[in-house]
Amino acid sequence: MATKVTTPKGFRDFLPQESSLRAFVLEKLRKSFEKFGFEPLETSAIEFAETLKGKYGEEEKLIYEFTDRGGRQIALRYDQTVPLARVVSQYPTLPSPFKRYQVQPVWRAENPQKGRFREFIQVDFDTVGTENCLADAEIVTTAVFSMKALGFKDFTVRVNDRSVFDGLSPETIRALDKLQKIGETGVIEQIKREGYDTAQAKALFKRVKNSSPTKRVGELFDLLENFKVEKDKYAFDPTLARGLDYYTGLIFELEIEGYSGGSVGGGGRYDDLTGIFGLPNVSGVGISFGIDRIFDVMNELNLFDSIGLTTSTTKVMLAHFGEDERNYCIGIASQLRYAGINTEIYPDVTKKIAKQFDYANKKQIPFVIVIGGDEMKSGDLALKNMSNGEQEKLKIDVIISKLK
């Protein structure tokens, strides 16, 4: 029987070049979150189905749910907010406020299409257990700090307050959320569907569009100024809506200038996150980054190049003319590795030098040292820069300080 040699649709493998760039991005984000006192949390990939059900509205049908061998209904993690609510409810000894970040895959039975996958990493950071606006301001400051850490320059955190929508139906709020897609006419059409005539609907939309910043938005902006966040990095936008029903206060969306793929992150303040788990009156605020989109834009804007990231984690490869030379490489490799330089030895002793160079090129290893009999005698090693072809004869200690 032939076995399928592919993943199901909507699922991906990340080969080394992509995987190491992604790891770099995630590590930068982790370090940024930790700078602001957020600590890592990991939750189980599998939850009881009932833990997830009744939490996601009509999206619930996208949960991966199944029966295990013991007859239990279980489900794969769908987001990181419901597991966070479970954790805060389950472990009463956690510090409060609880500041955590979480970087784990989630699974959704979506229709796979460009940029939409059935498995993807979510990156969330939240402060749960305080209503103080400092928490909101720190969430926004952390988001701005993180984006700068990744090399982004032109981006904005759009801010709104859900109270701007008081009296509007969830359907209208969802229509507003699609403003950039359906335009003003589309939003007004939706408002009319709720029993207003054209003039009323237009007036209602205009009222929303011309709303002034609320007191809470003012408080946030004062704190952001105190945090020294540059003024061009945030802006009040009364038409910002966010799709999810559970936001109750400030809401945020992160936009990168010149990127048409939509917002790369968003979030807001939610009340009563843990009520359904028996712990009432816990308010939280957080932002979630869309890592696939961030990765997309970084590629588009050549940010990986500009921060000097080669696409191989290996810095230098040792090539050789035969077994004695290969074994001589082992000593050289040890010196390089103990000096902290990622080093590879081409293992086979039967392959021509050209073949070994092909391998280094394929892996995009930036430097190759070629070891022949002369090099073994003199200790003068030929270091070849693979991007410009230049070659220098150098002693190993010079090579080490050069590559470090």
Add this chain to the structure above:
Amino acid sequence: MATKVTTPKGFRDFLPQESSLRAFVLEKLRKSFEKFGFEPLETSAIEFAETLKGKYGEEEKLIYEFTDRGGRQIALRYDQTVPLARVVSQYPTLPSPFKRYQVQPVWRAENPQKGRFREFIQVDFDTVGTENCLADAEIVTTAVFSMKALGFKDFTVRVNDRSVFDGLSPETIRALDKLQKIGETGVIEQIKREGYDTAQAKALFKRVKNSSPTKRVGELFDLLENFKVEKDKYAFDPTLARGLDYYTGLIFELEIEGYSGGSVGGGGRYDDLTGIFGLPNVSGVGISFGIDRIFDVMNELNLFDSIGLTTSTTKVMLAHFGEDERNYCIGIASQLRYAGINTEIYPDVTKKIAKQFDYANKKQIPFVIVIGGDEMKSGDLALKNMSNGEQEKLKIDVIISKLK
């Protein structure tokens, strides 16, 4: 309806203190693997069920398998070796040899018990596509280097060659694998069950036990000497068996002195890994670390303490006597954070100082700075060491250089 506030049996959450120690261990391992030219690979958590079936022998019943909404039989990742084989077969443009490491969760419907979970992280590193013994030697050297990077001192890589068992049945090999559990008598009983009398069984066991190192073992040991791996870090053990059927050459097991929980890693050389995916004659060698056990031993041996790892990622918290002081903290926090120091501001302005200190203690934050009116006027900040209670009045730039 009350919602269950727990994970299913055999599944775990990792709260911040444990999660950050685990992240530290995994990061050390990644960096070690990269030093030797291994690059990261990530595969899809969900595979077609047929990709996994027929690969794990009787363990197959432990695969988490289910039908998705489209009627496809899909399954959760069970190990990282079969996905590696799929990837090597699926992407013909990958460099060969392919040196990858992989750090992802796997799921097994095991009977949960002490130290055995239904979801756990596997840490694998393999070189696929060369039979050269240098690859085997580098795998062992990388394992030794990684263990030392984690602070381990007394450990051994036990080495054997599967050819020592030529002529023995898989059942006898599996009995040998349990030697430490069932003793010599247990192994001999098993051999007898295959039609030998007591004398024959004893002789057979003795023959295995007194086997000399094979030529390949000798070649490995020469290379390890060349790699300058200390001689007490590896040893030939003709009774080492390894449970899995697919090993065909050298096999390895990693043992830590004084730890009774079993080996913390193991692996070996396997031929024809990818044959079942239509790509014949691909030989590989690798080791897999058991991260839960490694984490256990590190706790047991206090290695986290000895490498100076505090259990909070946050270095300092700013406490305050009210809103003005809290807002003054924001500027101090920004200076600390931009200097690279993980800093937290206690957000609420209504909580007493004692309550703020409780919070810092709970999070095991090592330093607290208390801001009152005097501090705001003089800029002399009170830095309190939370482990010994000592307090010093210092300017912010002195604090920064102290905490860095």
